[in-house]
Amino acid sequence: MSEYLVFVLKSEWFNNHLRANTKGSVRQILSFSELKTLTIPLPPLEIQKEIVTKLQTIKNKIKELQLEEEKIKKEIEAYIYSSWTQKTKRYSKRKNLYCIF
Template sequence: SVDTDFLIPEYLAMWLSRQEFDRYARFHSWGSARENFSYEDMKNVQIPIPSIENQKSIVNIFKAYKERIAINEKLKAQIKDICPILIKGSIEEARKAKEA
């Protein structure tokens, strides 16, 4: 649990899910078959903690960014499905214009 007067859980989760933290944890882990990153190691991690207002802003920006990525992926899938139809239609229109 976190002290929500000091740290927003979404901000902490966002920070810990970053690729940079993954690389940090892998570099500081130990073990031969599996990496081990203990709670004691975790206590040594320094996380920049801005004001609550800034944390909220960062979390909101990140959520909007992720939502826009999802919308973009949906649009790309729709365009991919529609593209052959549009190309076929444009070719037919070009033939009609050429004949006229």
């Protein structure tokens, strides 16, 4: 299966396209005859390759940003923890110091 087709089949557009052609409120059904009538945009191969390249670039950027987000979250947690442990030593000498949530 071409990478282009994989992107299309996983897309929100295709998912909405499928839902629009299903029947049933609780258990949605798509008959084989209805499945045969679904259309998928199929540009020339060169355009498909360009689309796939662009989408892969975007996916890679998303992955980079997710990794960066996780790194920053860990830095925040480490800072909060280190800040808390350092300040607790000072505050532990005080009496009647409470935090209510």
